[in-house]
Amino acid sequence: MKVISGNLITAISASSEAPNYPASVLLNNEHPKDYWQSASGINQASLSLMVSSLDTDRVVIKPSSFVPGVSAIFGDDIAIMDDDPANFGDPGSITPAVLSKTGIALFNTNATSAVINISDPNEVIWVDTVLVDTVCESYLIPVRMDLVALGPANAIWAEFDSVPAAVQIDIVLSCDPGESVRCGSPVVGELASYPCPNYGFTRGIVSYSITRELNNGAFWHKRRDDVRSIDNLSFRVTTKGRYSAEEFYRMAMDTRYAPMAWSIIDSDGFEYIVFARFQQKPQVQQINAVHSQINFSLIEVL
């Protein structure tokens, strides 16, 4: 299970915009139904997202064997740098960790294919006087598509290795000929990973439709959006292990009612990508001396 917390997007532009559906509405957008759309009939357009750097606390470098021009890759034995410049370079201040990742998610899109290109337009000088663009080269990232056509769910999810610099993310979206391509609620942020949820969670549908009985006994429906709910989510962590119950709990407090992008992979390998807020805030249950269990539920936002 993964979640993108926070949103690092600082500016958004698009190669094409419908007059009343500009890309500007996507900035800090918590409503997937408030979407950007390309001009009439333009079925391929690109979104450019300017993304600020992750917190420098999370800057990742190879502590001793850094090779200029060679990118660290996911899973490398790397380090989180101390945020105190006075300690920079001091091996004692470096804590082993895995390379952090950044997640990208788009919701309520009618795109049937997408290509994501990430680059550093500013060539910001990195801490070791190595140009960032030699570390984070422009490259294409495979994009996974969630094709669940339920509510405003059609989503794109992508991940890339975090880099300690602002980057530009260009996403080329294509939809069926004759349509205008659209998407809502882009999210780019630190990707936090947690264990898959335990067996027993339930998926439901919350309908906002209105039903009333007509005079002849039939029913009138005002059809409105359905959203997905995911209840009874739980996962177990070791109290001092890699996944911190406290970190998850703190994230839930920080976000309040703000929705976050979730990729939930169940124990059978099925994946659900939702833009959801906590319906039930997490409860951390101390189940024994070394394990905690986190229980929560989510509901998709419109």
Next chain:
Amino acid sequence: MLLIELTDGTTVHRISNEWLNLEHRWYPHVASLGALKVSCTKIHGGYAKPVFGSLDLLPDLVAGLSYPITIKLTETNEAEATVIFTGTAHRTSEERDSIKYDLYGVDNQHKVTGAAYSGTLVAVFASACTTLGYTLDSSKARTPSPAVSYTSSGEKELLDNLSEMASFFCHGFTIVGTTLALFDMLGDTGSDMLSEFEYFKGSYTDGKPVSAYTSGNFSVDGLHSYGSAESISPACHTVQANVEASLADIKTMFQRRRIALAMPPEAIAPQIGHRLDFIDTSLAESRSISAWISAVVYDFDNHQFTVEGSAVLT
């Protein structure tokens, strides 16, 4: 679909009670919109004046004292929208979960004192519309137009005088924008068919029995020997035959059933003066019903429009 344009300086906020992505984007900032009622002053006609409730907005849009506002309805797109209200939203309270406004329509005001009216009803309305700055649409008024002979007493609003004269002669009128539309309550301004899937449970009631209809010094017999006399005031003509002719028309209106019929908002766009035709098979005996709309209640919070008026069940 509810479309509200709220003008803040040069900015037009397009809002609704739901997300609408039409020609423009309409944001769901409307937390609640009290029922809007457009109703003729009397069963037999008069001014169908809009009476509007309150508008509750989510607190993150605007919080100013007053804004020009236009309320429209559409079932398809913005181009097909019908304006049901133009006026002003005036703030009544600012709360943490909503900003509340009352809605005020704008009628053209003109006070008259002891005004004398003569000629046909349409001619009287034409003259008054010139005074008030309205354009008269009399295409649905009765032909020939009934004669008026009436002098109002004291200082009154011209629109009130028009309302009294219209109702005396079984006419109603609406004002939308700058157009005053006069129509015959005994006729219709158009008709709509309702299928059985387009209305909720109906209410068909009868008025109290009326033994006589009186106005001024004249009267006509009611349908019943019991009940009470119905006084129609003021009398807008002085000649017995003219007054009795009007009372006979009013009697026709009183003898019809009263109907209140709620329907889903997308069934039809109900209009004052229109005739509704439908069959109610849910009654013990299936009835064909014609109903003449003299009032419409737009209840957006409960997702229904209710029409009221007179009806004939056969």
